[in-house]
Amino acid sequence: APTTTKTAEQIVGAVCSACHGVDGNSVITANPKLAGQHPEYLVKQLTEFKSGKRANAVMSGMASALSDEDMKNLAAYFSNQKLKLAAAKSNGAGSLGEKIYRGGIAATGVPACAACHGATGSGLPKQFPRLGGQHTDYVLTQLRTFRTGERANAPMMMTIATKMTDAEMAAVADYVQGL
Ligand code: HEM
Numbered sequence: 001a002p003t004t005t006k007t008a009e010q011i012v013g014a015v016c017s018a019c020h021g022v023d024g025n026s027v028i029t030a031n032p033k034l035a036g037q038h039p040e041y042l043v044k045q046l047t048e049f050k051s052g053k054r055a056n057a058v059m060s061g062m063a064s065a066l067s068d069e070d071m072k073n074l075a076a077y078f079s080n081q082k083l084k085l086a087a088a089k090s091n092g093a094g095s096l097g098e099k100i101y102r103g104g105i106a107a108t109g110v111p112a113c114a115a116c117h118g119a120t121g122s123g124l125p126k127q128f129p130r131l132g133g134q135h136t137d138y139v140l141t142q143l144r145t146f147r148t149g150e151r152a153n154a155p156m157m158m159t160i161a162t163k164m165t166d167a168e169m170a171a172v173a174d175y176v177q178g179l
């Protein structure tokens with residue numbers, strides 16, 4: 001029997017747009033912006049939601065309905081959308097968030113985020129995600145779930161998050177939104 005293949009636009013319109021926006025600039029701050037994100041990173045996340053390596057009740061359901069080809073098409077679609085930037089909520093230049101992002105925290109061995117997420121927050125090819133412009137709420141949730149081990153698909157980030165306090169996480173999560 002012929003398989004019915006849906007285009008990325010069709011899947012986005014029917015499913016993803018409700019939570020991530022039709023252009024990947026989610027309005028709900030708990031949901032990540034996907035616009036401008038590296039396609040390889042997006043494919044990795046969808047694959048790991050499907051396999052359960054990255055646990056999330058909502059997204060595992062979404063990803064289990066996608067084929068490898070759908071994932072590639074959706075990743076290409078969202079990575080090509082223009083990211084809409086937002087201002088930092090409270091702390092910018094000279095703030096604790098900026099210090100952590102650019103210099104890490106020497107006393108507790110937290111490395112500079114910029115080493116892997118880039119000086120401008122745009123990430124590095126291919127699987128180092130863009131953080132610049134991402135919602136503070138979403139970033140904070142990820143740091144917390146790396147620390148608890150609920151998000152277990154990123155050993156580097158788990159190690160880093162276990163060394164961070166709530167206040168440090170909040171500061172850097174606020175900073176990256178405005179990057
Ligand atoms: C996370 C894609 C549908 C809610 C993500 C991520 C991707 C993604 C790639 C991870 C982003 C990152 O790590 O930066 C998609 C696609 C969809 C879809 C391609 C359509 C097929 C939805 C829908 C909802 C939703 C319909 C809401 C009902 C979320 C939430 C997260 C997320 C809450 C964060 C999960 C967490 O905290 O780990 N999505 N999504 N998504 N998505 Fe979706």
Ligand code: HEM
Nearest residue numbers: 111112113115116127128129139142143153154156157172
């Ligand atoms: C993912 C924050 C330092 C490598 C992430 C995510 C956040 C984050 C919020 C999830 C992004 C998303 O879901 O869209 C930070 C902060 C850092 C930091 C605040 C500094 C305190 C680093 C460093 C490295 C690194 C130094 C490299 C040694 C990665 C990688 C991922 C990631 C590879 C993707 C994980 C995956 O595939 O699921 N980081 N990061 N990060 N980070 Fe970091």
